[in-house]
Amino acid sequence: MSSSNHGFSTRAIHAGQEPDPRTGAVVPAIYQTSTYKQDGVGGLREGYEYSRSANPTRTALEQCIAELEGGARGFAFASGLAAEDAILRGLLRPGDHMIIPTDAYGGTFRLVDKIVKPWGVDYSLAKVAHADAIRGEIRPGVTKLVWVETPTNPLLGIADIAAIAAIAHEAGALLVVDNTFASSYLQQPLSLGADIVIHSTTKYAGGHSDVVGGAVVVAEHVAVPAFEDAAERIAFHQNGLGAVSGPMDSWLVLRGLKTLSLRMERHCDNAERIVQVLQSRRDVTNIYYPGLDSHPGHDIAARQMKRFGGMVSFQLAGGEQHAVDAIGRTELWTLGESLGGVESLIEHPGRMTHASVAGTELEVPGDLIRLSVGIEDAEDLVADLEQALG
Numbered sequence: 001m002s003s004s005n006h007g008f009s010t011r012a013i014h015a016g017q018e019p020d021p022r023t024g025a026v027v028p029a030i031y032q033t034s035t036y037k038q039d040g041v042g043g044l045r046e047g048y049e050y051s052r053s054a055n056p057t058r059t060a061l062e063q064c065i066a067e068l069e070g071g072a073r074g075f076a077f078a079s080g081l082a083a084e085d086a087i088l089r090g091l092l093r094p095g096d097h098m099i100i101p102t103d104a105y106g107g108t109f110r111l112v113d114k115i116v117k118p119w120g121v122d123y124s125l126a127k128v129a130h131a132d133a134i135r136g137e138i139r140p141g142v143t144k145l146v147w148v149e150t151p152t153n154p155l156l157g158i159a160d161i162a163a164i165a166a167i168a169h170e171a172g173a174l175l176v177v178d179n180t181f182a183s184s185y186l187q188q189p190l191s192l193g194a195d196i197v198i199h200s201t202t203k204y205a206g207g208h209s210d211v212v213g214g215a216v217v218v219a220e221h222v223a224v225p226a227f228e229d230a231a232e233r234i235a236f237h238q239n240g241l242g243a244v245s246g247p248m249d250s251w252l253v254l255r256g257l258k259t260l261s262l263r264m265e266r267h268c269d270n271a272e273r274i275v276q277v278l279q280s281r282r283d284v285t286n287i288y289y290p291g292l293d294s295h296p297g298h299d300i301a302a303r304q305m306k307r308f309g310g311m312v313s314f315q316l317a318g319g320e321q322h323a324v325d326a327i328g329r330t331e332l333w334t335l336g337e338s339l340g341g342v343e344s345l346i347e348h349p350g351r352m353t354h355a356s357v358a359g360t361e362l363e364v365p366g367d368l369i370r371l372s373v374g375i376e377d378a379e380d381l382v383a384d385l386e387q388a389l390g
Helices: 008-014 056-069 080-091 106-119 131-137 161-170 230-241 247-258 260-279 298-304 320-328 378-389
Strands: 073-077 097-101 122-126 143-149 174-178 196-200 214-218 284-288 311-316 345-347 368-372
Touching (some): 056 214, 122 131, 131 161, 247 260, 260 284, 260 378, 320 378
Antiparallel strands (some): 073 214, 196 214, 345 368
16 A cells, blocks of 8 residues: 555555455564465566565564655664665675764664674764764765764764755765654654665554564655665665564564554653653753753754654763662563553663673763663653652
8 A cells, every 4th residue: 555645644554554455454474485386487466475584564663664754665674783784784885984883882882883894894983963964074085974863872962864864965976864863753854855664663653562674764765876776775685685674673663663663752742751751860960861951952853853752861960880779670661671561661772782882982971871761751760760860
């Protein structure tokens, strides 16, 4: 079903998900199969021959997320990092150069620094909150890709997507936006000039902490002529390496997308309430949340996002151990990595999600606490957080 002219929630429920023509089932089937009967050699039914190459359940997810992002083609992977690898090693070549944020997800940095760089692609770090910093790291004729997160993980920095797209394209480089923190509901990077969007569908897209996955969506018109075949190259990498989303995982992400808009509104409501509480506390020295007027990226976020998201980070007076101790006292907030699920999570980035960047330019403050604000009753979350902080 093509539903590109419909609203977000309508597309989330219907895009790529026609009722089954044989039974009328309104929920896509889980095609738990590895292979498909051919009607003679090469006589494929709707193009399916082997589930690494394509699977109907995965196809439904890929069509749905492409429509939600306003892109031409979507690709579903076994994890967010597998999706990142398909972009980086599917599009770049040894000798190329890329730019990544100084405030990037630790797993992204590890992939770039420990796998992609030894393969032959160099990188520079830049503060994505300052578009001119991106321009300053461009190497004419060599920089082929600019990678941004917005908001960033874990310091919630905001990148001006349109401004950075112009800088990247002027240099002949692609702009890739990690849209995981915002979700497809709150932000549409392709409409602002990005060429490719990436998600860890483990997070808000799936939304229930029961699946691991990743997705890539390529714009209908990639702005850099040298990469006009980007979708085909990513498709080749996806099939060639085989880190694809399985049928059950694809089905779970599809199920999650159906309620994404509703969940994101509640995540945002609860996050705003938590920020109000943190603002009232003298022991909270810094709050990182783009919804605050004092946030340096607030105006840009207000322009390119529907709302400001469900992620909040803050620094706690008393040092690293005090922050670790406070995290350990929560009862309702679950101490754990990941984010974007219906349940609220609390973690210490320096020792957990961002331990891989310790000792680098991306190292995060030791007294930093990151919250993934869930959809529980807000006052219950407030009470538990306040007792934990003391």
